[in-house]
Amino acid sequence: MPEAYEQSLSSQTLHELTASLNRGMFVHVRNALHNMPACDVAFILESSPVKSRMAFWQLVDSEFHGEILEELSDDVRNSILRQMMPEAVAEATEGMDTDDLADVLRSLPEQLYQDVLNSLDAQDRHRAEAALAYEEDTAGSVMNTDTVTIRPDVTVEVVLRYLRRRGEVPENTDSLYVVDKDDCLIGDVSLAGLITSQPETVIEQLMNTDLVPIPATMPETEAAQMFERHNWISAPVVNEQNHLLGRITIDDMVDIIREDAEHSMMSMAGLDDEEDTFAPVVESTQKRSIWLGVNLLTALLAATVSNFFEDVLSQLAVLAILNTIVPSMGGVAGNQTLTLVIRALALGHISESNTRSLLIKELTIGLLNGLIWAVLIAGIVGIWKQDFTLAWIIAFAMLMNMIAAGISGVTIPLILKKFKIDPALAGSVILTTVTDIVGIFAFLGTASWLLM
Amino acid sequence: MPEAYEQSLSSQTLHELTASLNRGMFVHVRNALHNMPACDVAFILESSPVKSRMAFWQLVDSEFHGEILEELSDDVRNSILRQMMPEAVAEATEGMDTDDLADVLRSLPEQLYQDVLNSLDAQDRHRAEAALAYEEDTAGSVMNTDTVTIRPDVTVEVVLRYLRRRGEVPENTDSLYVVDKDDCLIGDVSLAGLITSQPETVIEQLMNTDLVPIPATMPETEAAQMFERHNWISAPVVNEQNHLLGRITIDDMVDIIREDAEHSMMSMAGLDDEEDTFAPVVESTQKRSIWLGVNLLTALLAATVSNFFEDVLSQLAVLAILNTIVPSMGGVAGNQTLTLVIRALALGHISESNTRSLLIKELTIGLLNGLIWAVLIAGIVGIWKQDFTLAWIIAFAMLMNMIAAGISGVTIPLILKKFKIDPALAGSVILTTVTDIVGIFAFLGTASWLLM
Incomplete structure (x- = not known):
């Protein structure tokens, strides 16, 4: 029995199988895959770049295709389904749980969808249509009908x-x-x-x-x-x-719990629905470019704000050098609050009754943070640049921006939620825009007022 | 039966109970809490600011204290345990599952720990000591001994x-x-x-x-x-x-799966282990300040790099205005790659055999991204500032930084993992430092070479 510990799949196995595949030892790979539980084969496929993924898939006995498809994450499953013939898909879905069958059908392109539906036997078609009657992402679409x-x-x-x-x-x-x-x-x-x-x-x-x-x-x-x-x-x-x-x-809920928890993290980086680590380059570039485009707009907005202060910037290069510090600190502090609030929203911890307490708490933290880092940055700039007016200016900007960060970190996700926009997806970029603009205005604005 | 739908706890209930508590309707609150399953009371406590949390806790029948403590997240549980007498803690732990009992004991301060252990009856003390024999966060520490x-x-x-x-x-x-x-x-x-x-x-x-x-x-x-x-x-x-x-x-594993998935998100924002949305202000400020301190260092580092280019900055204010765009885009692109890699590492999808494919993939995406956004930013700057040398300079810097972002997004988390440092915790700040410095060097460096 103790050797069973070794049965659990290690990255060692993955490494070995990939090496065997590259060396053309197909029979060896086929046998190894054949003796593995479906969940482990799914793991191998998810951990493989597109090319070896398809090679592995073709070496898997087709009678196990269905079981393995059930275990794969949506993105990876779709990348495989796109390469399969309708008959092969229909065959693979035989005996699949109702919810997985509906899931597979939903992810097929329209034409293939009809072809597969037609190749199913009457009973499976009936089950699939019943499951497809429920909207995606509802309890009805993930349920199984096999109750006793x-x-x-x-x-x-x-x-x-x-x-x-x-x-x-x-x-x-x-x-x-x-x-x-x-x-x-x-x-x-x-x-x-x-x-x-x-x-x-x-x-x-x-x-x-x-x-x-x-x-x-x-x-x-x-x-x-x-x-x-x-x-x-x-x-x-x-x-x-x-x-x-x-x-x-x-077991189906565990997947949803993980996906929900991951969703916030991925969305905050603008990686919504990129579940496949080895997705094709063009597809990934496309998906990510939306986020980069939005960020370019906010970066240009921040540049436009700096542009207002061209006069003072052209006279005092030191302002240009220090101009990034306050926005950067505000962005980090604001994102801390934002992340906390996004998690609490996802867990349902925030309601009307505690919004005010939360706002007061984060505002107080912002104020405290502001005081701490204002004093510190004033000291550093005072010593570095030997200019105490400048030290006071950056300290004031820091305090203002930390307070703005605390307020925005709470209010932005709550407002987005009211408008039914996913706070994890849009929150971070809006917040950074606010802390950038407040930071630049507070720093360059005060500087052009006091130093010109 | 259909009215059972309403039994599920809504934010409505939370709102109502908080209002009743504030109006001093203690008997009503006590009765409502008494008729609720332990998991719902735990939810109410987690969703309440510290003051009302303790008020709710005191209104809960002490015989249910144990059950409720089992359902709470660590941070919230600790905030409550800290306010309890040793005897009350000992009483609450009676009949608790072994793993939860050990968890409660582990989270107590040394003195209280001994007091509670001494007030347990012989059987519970024995069970607790057995569970405490396993290191925290091992399978032994979360197991129950009640097998048939x-x-x-x-x-x-x-x-x-x-x-x-x-x-x-x-x-x-x-x-x-x-x-x-x-x-x-x-x-x-x-x-x-x-x-x-x-x-x-x-x-x-x-x-x-x-x-x-x-x-x-x-x-x-x-x-x-x-x-x-x-x-x-x-x-x-x-x-x-x-x-x-x-x-x-x-059920115990579901908590760990969620915590693990959330951990990456929280760590990336420098919020490691801040599970309690309503944690006390000073505690939160302390926990978050480490991250802000590290960020201040990297912001100062970026400022020092800009400082090298004081000459060119003092002659051309337009460089100061545009200086934040390239680092910002690099930071976003790099964080996308980083997030993808951190998730894949957490799921065990990355091993020696596929690191090269992943690096090539992300490098290609970086190159593509670089080309797209270089052309776009060149167009914008060319039209806005009517300066085509400047347009070429910023385009070149963008390309360089996007490539750097792709490479760093893959290599930084892998290197950190080799040194057994949590990539989610340290990855983002190191990556941003790299993209800031590369961005500033590429932009101001090329500018001072071509424009001076």
Whole structure:
């Protein structure tokens, strides 16, 4: 058993397989991939540049294609699907979980989508269409329809006999759902409860009726937060009439929890939806250029502000030299507040009742930061440039900008959220614009007033 | 049942409770908190400023203190523990899961720690000391010792009888562990397998021997990655001799997965470990000041570089005005690459075998970006300032800096990782220093060479 530790995939394996691939040892690679669980093959594909990724993919036994596609992140899966024939895609999706099947279909180009849908057998097509009926990113679109339901008036013994005859239950089943004659959800019974109860107990007495079902239209992010908060393994999904539609399991939610948490980080760098580390160059350049374009505009805006002060800049080169310090410090302080607020918004920690406390807190931190760094920069500039008026000017600008940073760090994401704009995506660039402009105005403005 | 949707905690509830607290309606608040699940009370506490947080805490029935502490994030928990008497802490920890108990003890100041440990009853003290024996952030420190073990030579019927006599199994039990006479782990049986098998089946035939146990010394982050990759609900923890020590459940791993993903974002803004949105002002200011201090140094470094070019700056104010554009664009482009690489490192996607491909990819993107934005900025500056030499100079500087950004975005985090420094924490500031200096040198250097 202890050698099982080594079974967990290391970067060693990745390195070795890539080397074998490059040396043309295809049979060796094929065998190695064949003996690996699907999740490990998915990991290898995600860690490989586009060229070796496709080579690995072609060496994988096509009967495992479906399982592996289920494990891949969206971007990487799409990069592979784009290279496959419709028949191959249809074949790969056979027996796939409903939610993954719908996901694959959604990511196909229109033409391929129809071709694949037509090549599916009737049952799979039916399941896919049912799942596609729910909007993307809702609970309905990530649910599975493979629930085990029972009636409230039977005994534990009857249920156990039924399950033994069935022979197996769907993966990650921790509860059976109790429904009435109209298929309305009235409770659930955990496998643990079932297994520890006396055979003659009636389900009605055993079932938990306190359960909180997830409406199919709930955004998947909210559903994931409920899983996280309540420590659920699975939860039932219902429609507005409380009819049981399916269930969501924690393994799908874990992916959403990670993606949500990563989303903020990626968005703040202007990398929205770039999940594939090895995406093609042109695609990445395109995606990133939006952000760089916006940044160019704000940089030009800051340059325009400096342009107002051309006179004082042309007389005192020292101002040009020191002009970047205050905006830079304001940007960092503001981004700290912004990041904190974006995280708190994502976790639902901010509401009307605490916005004022938060603003006061961050404003006070801004004021404290301002005082600390104003004194420090005044000392440094005073000693470096032997000019004490200049030292006071930069200290004043620092204080002003730190206060502006604290206020903007709280208010910008909240305002963006009100207008339904993702604060993680737009917050950082707007904030930096504010701290740049306030910083330059405060520094060059005061300087041209006092020194000219 | 449909009204159950409303049971899920909304910011409405938070708003209402805070209003009631401020109006002094303590009995109402106490009752509302009493009827809420522990996870919702934890959410209220995390979403409240320090003052109302302590007021809410005092209104919570002390018998629920333990459950709620288990649900809180570390920072918020510590802020509450610091205000509690040792006896109250000891009482709250009664019946707590082993991993949470150890976590609470670890976060106490030395003196309080001894006091609390002494006030625990013998059994709890024993469990706590066992958990404390494992280093923080290892699998051993997050495991629970409440496993249900069975022998391989018994039948399903015997196991079912045993479980019925037991009456219940620990929360989130999806598998029973099969151990031999020496308590060595030899396999597991899922509840689903148990429930769907014939009573006369022997466990040995039913059990899964392919399981991958987690060594107690494995870092918790790695364990969480294994859970995520293999879609586990729970996993056994063993020592080096393969003795079963306990088990880890997905609910604890979900917290770690979120924390890990958030950690990168928070670190990149210099907010390492500031989990509490409403942390006290002085504490936050202190924590954030390290980052601001480092940034001041790099801003001064950039100013020193500009200082080399005092001559050309004093003759041409237009250089001072445009001087911030190239460093700013380089910083954004570099941070995009950096963020991508930091995420890929966290997911384990980068190894020796693909570093070269990644570097070539990001270098090519840098080159493409450089060309695009060089042409654009040349056009803008040419039209704005009617100076075509200047336009060429800034275009050249832009190209150089974008290439530098691509290279640094890949190499800086990889080098930091080699030296075991967290790339998310130090990467951004080092990268910005590089793009600032390259940007200023390329722009002012070329300008002073061509224009003087």
